[in-house]
Amino acid sequence: MGLHRSPVARAWRNWRRPADRTLPRRPLDTEDTSRRFLRGGGLLVCDARRGLLRIDPRHGTVRVLADEVDGAPLRFCSNVTTAADGTVYFTVSSRRYGLDEWLGDFLEHTGTGQLLRLRPDGTPEVLLEGLQFANGVALAPDESFLVVAESGARRLSRYRLTGPRAGTADTLAGDLPGYPDNISRGPEGEFWVALARPPAAGVELLHGMPRGVRRAAWEVSKRLRLSLPPHPTARVLAVRPDGRTARDLRAVRSPYRMVTSVCRTEHLLAMGSIAERGIAVCALPGADGTASAH
Numbered sequence: 542m543g544l545h546r547s548p549v550a551r552a553w554r555n556w557r558r559p560a561d562r563t564l565p566r567r568p569l570d571t572e573d574t575s576r577r578f579l580r581g582g583g584l585l586v587c588d589a590r591r592g593l594l595r596i597d598p599r600h601g602t603v604r605v606l607a608d609e610v611d612g613a614p615l616r617f618c619s620n621v622t623t624a625a626d627g628t629v630y631f632t633v634s635s636r637r638y639g640l641d642e643w644l645g646d647f648l649e650h651t652g653t654g655q656l657l658r659l660r661p662d663g664t665p666e667v668l669l670e671g672l673q674f675a676n677g678v679a680l681a682p683d684e685s686f687l688v689v690a691e692s693g694a695r696r697l698s699r700y701r702l703t704g705p706r707a708g709t710a711d712t713l714a715g716d717l718p719g720y721p722d723n724i725s726r727g728p729e730g731e732f733w734v735a736l737a738r739p740p741a742a743g744v745e746l747l748h749g750m751p752r753g754v755r756r757a758a759w760e761v762s763k764r765l766r767l768s769l770p771p772h773p774t775a776r777v778l779a780v781r782p783d784g785r786t787a788r789d790l791r792a793v794r795s796p797y798r799m800v801t802s803v804c805r806t807e808h809l810l811a812m813g814s815i816a817e818r819g820i821a822v823c824a825l826p827g828a829d830g831t832a833s834a835h
Contacts, residue, residue, distance in 0.1 A: 585629065587618040589640035593631055593659065607631075607665040610657060615665075617643070620678045620723060622687075629659040630668075630687055632675040644769060646674055647693055648759040650748045656689050656700060669700055669710055677724030677802075679732055681782055688713055688732055688780075690721035693748070695740065697721060697732070697780065713784045719776055723802035723813075731779045731787050735803040735812065738772035771799035771816040779805075790826060797821045 585606075586594040592608035592615040606629075608615055616639050621631040635646040636653040646653070654675030656668045669675075673693030680687055687700045699713040719736030727733050747758055761767075775795040779788035790810075802813035805825065812821045 585621045585623065585631075587621050587631060589617055589619070592618050593621065593629070593665075607657075607659055610655075610665045610667060617646075619676055620690075622678050622680055624680060624684050627661040630678055630680070631657055631659070632672075632678050632689060633657065634674050634676060634692075642763075643674075644762065645759045647769070648744065648747060648762060649752070649755045650693055652693075654691065654693075656687070668708075669698075672698070676722050677734070679724040679726050682726065682730035688724055690724055690734065692720045692722060692737070695720060697724075697734065697784075699784075714780050714786070717778070718789075721778075722800075725802070725804045727779065727805040728807060731781055731805075733803045733805050733810075734778045734780055735800045736776040736778065737799050737801050738769075739774060739776075741769060744769070771814075773798055775800045775812065775821070777803045777810065777812065788827075 584596040584598065586596055588594050591605060593606045595604045595606050596602070597604075610633075613636065615633055616636055617634040619632045619634040621629060623629050633655040634643070635651060636655065637649075637651050638646040650673060652671050652673050654672030655670050656672065656675060656678065657665045658668050659665045669689070672689065673691045675689055676692045677690040678687060685701065685703045687702065689698045689700060691698055694715075695717045696715040697713045697717070698710055700710045701707050717734075717736065719739050722735045722737045724735075725733050747755055773794050773796075774791065775797050776789075776791040777800060778786055778790075781787050797812065797814065797817055799814045799816040800812045800821075801815050804811045808825050810823050810825050812823075814821075
């Protein structure tokens with residue numbers, strides 16, 4: 542689930558249930574587009590099962606913007622962001638497994654994640670393929686590149702949008718100390734990255750094994766109903782546009798587990814989790830001039 546700064550977030554007191562009964566049941570990310578290309582504003586929502594949606598909060602209507610690409614259904618639509626010109630960028634975590642079997646993709650290490658683009662009034666197109674569980678996505682402050690979280694590879698990948706290397710990708714930050722989930726951009730141009738949990742030794746070992754072994758591990762896990770339980774650590778990173786880590790904030794034995802989204806305001810951090818029933822808000826360590834906490 543994504544968490545973005547938005548005028549909509551300040552209007553919870555006026556919340557009402559939309560009239561459209563086709564609301565997304567598996568939303569993983571939202572993006573406010575009230576200042577972007579969608580006429581009349583609205584929310585862009587990545588629904589893991591239905592694809593990229595637009596919700597109009599005023600009228601309670603839901604419209605499907607994209608549910609397939611190149612004739613194939615969007616099986617696991619994940620995260621979305623929009624550029625100033627209205628171009629929409631979004632990720633698909635897996636082309637093989639859906640949300641209910643996300644662990645299958647994680648264990649099998651399929652590398653079937655995608656980064657897609659949807660131009661205003663256009664059709665979706667694939668920009669990048671072969672991503673390891675593509676997750677969060679965010680634009681650079683000058684919109685010269687995109688950052689995509691590859692949860693299965695523990696890295697942030699950079700896709701260049703402008704300049705002589707436009708259309709190419711490389712690693713912005715690798716060997717992260719956890720599995721990156723959602724990304725948001727902070728007020729100083731930094732990328733805030735939620736780390737869902739520290740690396741799991743068994744998963745890391747499995748990723749280095751042959752594909753047949755990885756697939757067999759998932760089949761056994763599914764049969765025995767094994768899972769990857771939330772870890773009692775809350776951790777977020779702030780990464781500069783050049784890939785260097787600006788902040789590494791961590792709470793050990795945290796009652797709030799599996800941080801899957803993070804958003805910074807001037808002096809606060811707001812965090813979301815698919816394992817918890819609410820959001821967590823805390824003062825940003827060092828915001829008052831003191832040293833950053835870890």
